Amino acid sequence: MSTRKCLPYQIVVVNSILDNVHGFIGLTELENRIERLPVFKRLQNISQLGLTNRIFPCALHNRYIHSLGVMYIVDQMAVKLKFDPDERQIIRLAAMLHDIGHYPFSHDVESAYIDAKKVVTHDAENELFTYANNAHEKIKNLSAKSNELKFFMHGTDNIYHHESIGTVVIQNSAEIKKAILECYVDNNPMYKNVDNKIEAVDEIIADISAIITGNAQHQSKYFGENFSAMVQIMHSELDADRIDYLLRDATFSGASYGNFDVGMLIQNLRTGIDPVSKEVIVGVTKKGIGCAEQFLLSRYFAYNQVIYHKYTSVLGCALQSIVRWMIEDDSSAFPYKNIINVAERHESDTRFYSFTDAYLINAINDIDPGKSPCPQPIYSLVKCLKNYQALEMEEEVICSGISPEKVANHIETSKLYLELEKTLATPEVAKEIKKVYQYREMRITKHLPEELFEALLDDSIKSEAIEADMADSYRVDRLQDGLAIIGPDGKPSMLIDSTRSMLHDIYTLRYCVLRTYAV
Amino acid sequence: MTDVDIIHAVFKDIIGRATDFSSFDDRLEAQKIVYLLSQAGTSCGDYPFRWYKHGPYSQQLQNTLLKKADGMQPVVFSETGKAALSKIKKMKEESHAGYSDSQWLEALGSIHYLQKYMYPTYGQDNIIEELKTYKPLLKECHLNKRAYTLLKENLLLP
Numbered sequence: 001m002s003t004r005k006c007l008p009y010q011i012v013v014v015n016s017i018l019d020n021v022h023g024f025i026g027l028t029e030l031e032n033r034i035e036r037l038p039v040f041k042r043l044q045n046i047s048q049l050g051l052t053n054r055i056f057p058c059a060l061h062n063r064y065i066h067s068l069g070v071m072y073i074v075d076q077m078a079v080k081l082k083f084d085p086d087e088r089q090i091i092r093l094a095a096m097l098h099d100i101g102h103y104p105f106s107h108d109v110e111s112a113y114i115d116a117k118k119v120v121t122h123d124a125e126n127e128l129f130t131y132a133n134n135a136h137e138k139i140k141n142l143s144a145k146s147n148e149l150k151f152f153m154h155g156t157d158n159i160y161h162h163e164s165i166g167t168v169v170i171q172n173s174a175e176i177k178k179a180i181l182e183c184y185v186d187n188n189p190m191y192k193n194v195d196n197k198i199e200a201v202d203e204i205i206a207d208i209s210a211i212i213t214g215n216a217q218h219q220s221k222y223f224g225e226n227f228s229a230m231v232q233i234m235h236s237e238l239d240a241d242r243i244d245y246l247l248r249d250a251t252f253s254g255a256s257y258g259n260f261d262v263g264m265l266i267q268n269l270r271t272g273i274d275p276v277s278k279e280v281i282v283g284v285t286k287k288g289i290g291c292a293e294q295f296l297l298s299r300y301f302a303y304n305q306v307i308y309h310k311y312t313s314v315l316g317c318a319l320q321s322i323v324r325w326m327i328e329d330d331s332s333a334f335p336y337k338n339i340i341n342v343a344e345r346h347e348s349d350t351r352f353y354s355f356t357d358a359y360l361i362n363a364i365n366d367i368d369p370g371k372s373p374c375p376q377p378i379y380s381l382v383k384c385l386k387n388y389q390a391l392e393m394e395e396e397v398i399c400s401g402i403s404p405e406k407v408a409n410h411i412e413t414s415k416l417y418l419e420l421e422k423t424l425a426t427p428e429v430a431k432e433i434k435k436v437y438q439y440r441e442m443r444i445t446k447h448l449p450e451e452l453f454e455a456l457l458d459d460s461i462k463s464e465a466i467e468a469d470m471a472d473s474y475r476v477d478r479l480q481d482g483l484a485i486i487g488p489d490g491k492p493s494m495l496i497d498s499t500r501s502m503l504h505d506i507y508t509l510r511y512c513v514l515r516t517y518a519v
Numbered sequence: 520m521t522d523v524d525i526i527h528a529v530f531k532d533i534i535g536r537a538t539d540f541s542s543f544d545d546r547l548e549a550q551k552i553v554y555l556l557s558q559a560g561t562s563c564g565d566y567p568f569r570w571y572k573h574g575p576y577s578q579q580l581q582n583t584l585l586k587k588a589d590g591m592q593p594v595v596f597s598e599t600g601k602a603a604l605s606k607i608k609k610m611k612e613e614s615h616a617g618y619s620d621s622q623w624l625e626a627l628g629s630i631h632y633l634q635k636y637m638y639p640t641y642g643q644d645n646i647i648e649e650l651k652t653y654k655p656l657l658k659e660c661h662l663n664k665r666a667y668t669l670l671k672e673n674l675l676l677p
Contacts, residue, residue: 017573119561120525124576136520150578154567159558192555201641208638219637278646328597445621466578471572 006478009085009188011075011092017068019249023073025072028089030183035068037175038353040100043067045356049249049307050105051315054388056253056306063099063106066248071095073262074240077233080269081282086190087223090204091230093213095240101166104360108316112323113339115158123327127377128433128519131317135514137440138425140418142408142441143511148477149474152446152481153216153235159340167209168343170259175347177201187282190222211235216480218316228480229271234284237445237483238265238292246298249306257301258502264291272486281492283484289501292483296444297502303442304400304511309392314517317438318381318391332372334363361385386519391436391517400511407512416514436517444509447482450497462476520592522564522583526553528594529563533608534620540584544621547573551628552607558631558675561602570637574654576628601671610669617659626650626657626666634667634676643667 013026018037027035034040043064053059074095078088115122140258157164170176185191192201203221210218210227214235220227233240244264250258268288270338272281284292306312326334326392335344336355346352367374367382374382384391397409397417411417420437424430448456457474460466466474483495483503496503526549531537533552553563554575562581566577596604607633615623633653641649647663657663670676 054624114562116601117561119529119556119563119596119603121595121597121600148579148582150582151567151569153569154577154633155569156554156557156567156575157564158562159560202640210636211637215636217637221640463585465581473571 009089010182011085011088017183018064019065019069019072021065021244021251022072023067027068027168028092028244031071031088031092032180033179033183034093034096039169039173039175040067040097040349041065042353042356043099043102045131045358046104046106046246047103048106048311049237049253050108050307051319051385052159052253052309052312054390055309056255056316059249059253059306061252062250066182066244066496067096067099067417068241069244069248070098070434073243073261073266074233075268077269078230080266080403081165081229081233081271083226083230084301084483087190087226089184089209089235090223091211093180093481094230094234095210096214097166097170097208098234098241099162099166101164101169102162103165103339104355105316105319106162107320108205109323109360110160112320113327114158116324117133117160122328124321124328124375124378125326126373126431127321127381128436131432132420132433132437135437136420138439138441139408139411139514142404142411145258149466151474151477153214153231153477154306155213155215155217157206163213165339165343166212168278169346170205170209170212170264172344173347177205180204182500185364187304198334208285229280229282232280232480233308236282236481237447238282238284238295242299243295244293246302248414249302253306255302255306256275257305257324260298261291264288270486272477272484272492274479274492276472277478281476281479281484281486283479283492284495285418285485285486285500289485289495289498292495293503294500296483300442300444300509300511304363304513308442308511308513309441310396313435313440314391314393314515315385317436318384319452320368322378322381322385323360325365325375365416377519391519394435394518396513398511400515402506402508402510404510407510411512411514414514416516422512434519435517436519437514438517439512439514441513442511445482445496445507446505447478447494447496447507449504449507453478489505520594521589523586523587523588523592524590524592524620524677525563526580527584527588527590529553532596533611535571543549543638544619544644546584547621548580549584549626550574550576550580550643551624552611554628555607555610555624555631555647555675556603558635559673561597561603561605568632570632574625575632578632590626600663606675607671610614610673611677613665613669615665617662618657622657623662623666625654629654629657630666634670 008120014026014029015027019025044062046063048061048066049059070090079092174340185197185200191200211231211234216228216231246258268284326332327337329391342352397414399407401407457471461468479492484492494508495501533621540546568575568577632648
């Protein structure tokens with residue numbers, strides 16, 4: 001895809017790691033050096049699916065092998081899209097490092113940090129009330145959410161999001177920068193005229209950080225032409241991260257829901273150009289429509305059968321509450337409250353390397369109200385985890401369908417939801433809640449068909465929610481994030497708009513579940 | 520307490536008065552305040568930002584600003600929240616004759632976003648030059664430099 005005429009850097013494999021999902025994953029000299037760093041090896045001690053292995057016993061895979069798996073997949077995509085070797089090396093590195101900032105037990109602990117750092121206060125004594133209120137708020141907005149405009153390819157994340165933490169780690173890693181300098185920049189014809197090679201490394205770090213966080217607005221100095229495509233294959237509805245975790249979670253959990261024809265999907269990858277903005281859009285050809293649909297459906301089922309399983313879901317919730325209390329509580333000696341500082345100083349103060357699943361489980365096992373105060377609701381959850389128990393589910397109401405109104409109505413008129421509403425309506429009763437309420441929702445896609453999308457844009461302009469000249473930015477954002485089809489003329493359109501795809505009719509498919517658990 | 524209530528409370532705490540966000544300037548100020556708070560270590564909700572003509576912009580936040588506040592429950596700030604609010608209030612109250620209050624917040628937010636998310640390898644002078652390219656109205660160089668320094672002093676920039 002590059003129009004530059006200089007000799008390219010070569011992707012040369014010097015070592016391989018055996019993976020039971022993809023087979024041998026080759027590493028270049030640069031990747032081999034980074035693989036050996038303790039900051040990367042740490043990921044071997046972070047489970048991909050949190051506490052899911054307590055329900056699916058073989059789901060023991062970790063962020064380390066997932067990161068290498070994403071690198072493997074992204075490189076296949078990059079080769080298919082005819083990236084040159086320099087672009088391939090950068091995108092491989094971004095994939096390898098995309099989860100380097102991950103928390104122990106992955107997303108549950110991440111949510112704890114994001115919640116703990118909110119601007120409003122939270123009372124751990126009323127944890128069960130908080131669960132009930134959160135569930136109620138999400139259900140109340142069930143039909144409203146889909147009608148709001150938003151950007152998907154945004155520039156920033158919450159600074160406690162694992163991707164933001166990852167960029168802090170990378171930007172403060174002298175070892176990673178040294179590896180990039182010695183193994184990639186030095187002796188690379190692309191940088192031969194660059195006086196300050198250290199600055200070139202900083203530019204590369206900035207590019208990798210932008211790819212990891214999905215910042216398509218970042219101005220890449222060396223990869224301007226193709227940078228948008230590099231971001232999309234790591235950050236969109238069809239990206240290497242999702243491809244690997246679906247296949248990997250299916251393999252290790254034993255549940256087959258995440259399997260799909262990855263070879264066919266990658267074989268049909270193409271880029272196109274949006275005729276209005278001239279932006280590069282990554283998508284699939286018409287021949288790839290079937291496997292793209294299979295991919296979306298696989299993800300839908302993988303979530304509602306494994307991730308949102310009645311016990312994995314509530315275990316994650318319990319962990320999140322406990323860690324949140326550990327962060328917020330003044331008397332708690334938890335050394336990772338200021339995780340951003342710990343990540344920044346990881347090479348001089350190596351506490352970050354110890355921030356793993358094992359550390360956290362030990363810290364939770366050490367919680368003892370006899371030694372220091374702990375709110376009763378929190379200690380109930382601690383006891384569950386210590387005793388390898390999951391909270392007993394009392395009741396659930398599930399609805400899956402393509403009619404948002406019917407699904408919303410089914411949930412909102414259920415005995416469970418009506419009981420929740422009644423409880424919250426009386427503050428004295430609400431504060432005495434003795435069960436955990438949890439609501440989970442999965443949609444097959446977050447995008448709207450073109451007709452509805454354009455109507456939403458029009459309404460938003462008329463109501464002054466957006467300015468008229470933002471409309472094109474929203475159109476490009478939709479194509480960059482969503483699953484696109486690239487026509488023979490290179491013109492992109494959305495899978496959701498194609499009458500050849502079932503998504504045309506089932507784009508509103510969603511799975512909603514409300515559950516209660518005894519504490 | 521809804522998301523809208525939180526934004527109203529944050530705005531009132533920083534700016535010193537209530538608003539219904541019908542004014543463009545109030546909405547612009549709210550955008551920059553919430554952005555700067557998110558960078559100062561606390562979040563007011565799920566509001567990712569990207570660059571738009573008036574600097575860092577969140578459509579999700581804009582959607583919230585256009586809703587009516589519930590006002591049924593009081594908003595109580597956390598210790599993390601209070602610390603971040605204090606920081607942003609102090610920066611906002613820094614003398615900025617030559618810029619309106621909205622422009623000053625726009626300068627603070629835009630300089631930060633340009634440095635952190637668009638041109639992370641640039642130095643102060645280059646960032647200030649980029650700011651003039653993107654926002655010709657923010658042309659008071661000494662104020663832009665002061666904004667940059669304040670962001671560094673308050674640890675929003677490394």
